[in-house]
Amino acid sequence: MYIESCEILTHEAITKTVYRIVVSSERLARECYPGQFLHVKVREAIDPLLRRPLSVHRVIPKKNTIELLYRVVGHGTRLMSGLKSGELLNVMGPLGNGFDLETPFDHAVIVAGGMGGAPVFFLIDTLLDMGKQVTLIWGVGDGKEIFGIETFKARGVDVQIATEDGTVGKKGLVTDLLIPFLAKEKNNSTLCGFVCGPECMLSSVQKLAGKTSFPWQASLEERMACGIGVCRGCGVQLRNADMKMVCDDGPVFNLKEIYFEA
Amino acid sequence: MKPDLSVIIGSLNLKNPVMTASGTFGYGLEYADYFDPAMLGGIITKTVTLEPRAGNRMPRIAETPAGMLNSIGLANVGVESFLESKLPELENLKTAVIANIAGNTVEEYCLLLQKIANHPRVDAIEVNVSCPNVEQGGLAFGADASVIEEIMHCMRPETDKPLIVKLTPNVTDIQSIAAAAESAGADALSLINTVLGMGVDIQTRKPLLARITGGLSGPAIKPIALAKVYQAAQAVSIPIIGLGGIMTGEDAVEFLIAGASAVQVGTLNFIQPDGALQVISGIEKYCIDHGIERIQDLVGTLAEA
Structure with a gap:
């Protein structure tokens, strides 16, 4: 039970x-x-x-x-x-099936938007325990929603913040920070990308991720009822036309395989 | 003394009157980690169609007060995969398996029946003529007594197994539809399927469902379901399987008193995976508390107001 x-x-x-x-x-x-x-x-x-x-x-x-x-x-x-x-x-x-941390990589770049920051804390804690290098790029609308980053910084995480109101970090979106990061690192095969946030952000990050040579894992959100694949309510369309369930096949998917309408 | 909870639906003998409703219990084993499905009176598998279906666009579920809207659109693996990979898994399951089917045309219903009726693991067939979320067939068929008759006339000669017709509440006169299904050879009726419903997000002015309208289920529809079950029970002599918003044993007992011989539990499965077991034990407790020895003695015993 x-x-x-x-x-x-x-x-x-x-x-x-x-x-x-x-x-x-x-x-x-x-x-x-x-x-x-x-x-x-x-x-x-x-x-x-x-x-x-x-x-x-x-x-x-x-x-x-x-x-x-x-x-x-x-x-x-x-x-x-x-x-x-x-x-x-x-x-x-x-x-659900969470992040795949067995895949070989040394350095995680984690992109989080809004409440997408929620699962990222558990991810970072685990990655640090595994001895991985971590870059966190976290964007929110209101700077007051940034919290808990000092302990990550103290543990060696490269924390980059974007806020739409400009009160903390860079004024703008996560992609404004991700673009310069990827300009240097896009062909770094020791990297693995993780992304979690609203669909519009995932879609923007997917476009940038498509030009990188390392893998990306995306955690999705969708309305759901049963949570275990029975009600078929929380479908996600893949580029190969397959439909998967966010609750049971995910919520973590290969970012490059997801089909976004926008 | 333990009450006798067994019920008879046509030639089906069920150990208790509680089944899990189609579309809310997968293909039978999805909840096996949570409880042994053999404890159920029966399971009704997800509607299968001739071809696999991915279903409708997201969002296709939404919550409303004490209810849930869905516009899944009969997403299913298709009848061939159902026969090859889903039914064989149920071979040793010690409860009744009722396969639910839906076609786009009268001919498709017949073809589906021919494919599944002889399978040894199919104990009965529930005929879905009431899905509100498909372009062809579905609700439009179930609202038309003559189409139900046509489907039944086509299917009836093909099998001796019980044919259960699942009816929609979205009709003006449930009694004429129920009577038509009975006279065309149905062994039992299930009612109700979901109630046509809709919700609007006033911030974005978008409908809660991408398909705009969908089917409402859950406790919000229980009074509607009870009225339809009661009305249908007055019009036919075949057994009625009641469903719509059952969350507890007491809810199920209401349906039995109103005229249902058995019940189905649907939306509850999504919230409480072993909810159907609680419904069974609630019915049993009611019988013990009220000195009812056989659950069949409770059916259709509505007292005068």
């Missing part, structure tokens, strides 16, 4: 709309790997009806804790933001 009611240890607002919830689970702390998600039932009621897929933000194995990061966007996440520490959170998972 992969459903568990986990105790909420802490639950806090990081910005006006972004929350971090920390739950306790020895099993999840052992089983989760970067890029996977948990399917969360916000409360035991028929409304909201469906679970919410939330990527695993961080795992602290020594404490047996799992952290989830989410933005309040609607009815379900608004209710979720009212949960208190000590209450239980019903989660199903870990679900």
Whole structure:
């Protein structure tokens, strides 16, 4: 059985709309790997009806804790933001196929946009433990949504920030930072690219990734119901015309194989 | 004493009245990591069509109050792959397997039936004439009693296995449709399929579904489903399998009292993978609490208001 009611240890607002919830689970702390998600039932009621897929933000194995990061966007996440520490959170998972870290590479370039930053923390923690070199290019609209980067810098991560409001880092989009990075590194075969964010960003990064000689992994988001490939709701179109399910075949796919309409 | 939960649908003997609805339980084993599907009264496999289908554009699911909209569009592996790779996996599964089929034309229904009816693992066939998310057939067929008759007249001579016709609620007169299916040879009826629905994102003014309209399921449609089951039960003497928003044993008991001989659990599977088992134990508890020895004694026992 992969459903568990986990105790909420802490639950806090990081910005006006972004929350971090920390739950306790020895099993999840052992089983989760970067890029996977948990399917969360916000409360035991028929409304909201469906679970919410939330990527695993961080795992602290020594404490047996799992952290989830989410933005309040609607009815379900608004209710979720009212949960208190000590209450239980019903989660199903870990679900999905996360990032492939077995593939040979020495240096990871990670491109994150908005809430795409959520799964990236777990990824970076894991990559650093593996002894990999990491470059993080993170873009958000509002500079207040940049957090937690000092510890990464202290551990040797090359952190580059782009904000649309220009309050932190470079004013602009992640691609404004990625283009100069790739000008130097596009043929560096020791690299592996990771990208996580909204579809328009993934599509822009795909165009740039197409000119690089190293592989790229993209973590996708789509509305989903079951989370395990049954309802067929969260399809992603590949360039070879195949349709895959984000929940079950992904959420991580080869960026170069995804078909974007835009 | 443990109540007798077994039910009979045509020549099908089910160990309990709870089946999993087509499209919500894959091809039968997708939830096997969560519970043993042999504990179910039966499983109804995802609709298969003659050719594989990828389904409609995304977004094709959305949430509404106590409900879910979908416009999947019968995404499925196609009948050949179903016969070659899906059904053989169910060979040793100790519960009824009901294969659900849908065609674009009357002839396609017949062809599909010919392909699957003799398969030893197919215990019954559910005929989907009620999908709201396809261009051809689907809802348009299920809303027309004469088309249902045509399909049944074509299929009936081909098999002795139970033929269950799954009806749409999106009709004015469910009783005439139900009666037409019965007189054309249906062994049982399933109702309801999803209710035609829609949602709008007022920020972007876009529909929640790329196909604009879709099928609404979940607790939001339970009162509609109960009314259709009740009305159909007044019009036919064949068994009715009730579905639409069942989340608990109590919900299922409502359907049985209203006239259903058995039930299906659909959207609940997406939220609680072993939800169907909780429905079974809820029905059992109701029977024990109310001194009901045989679940069949509960069917159609609606008291006067």
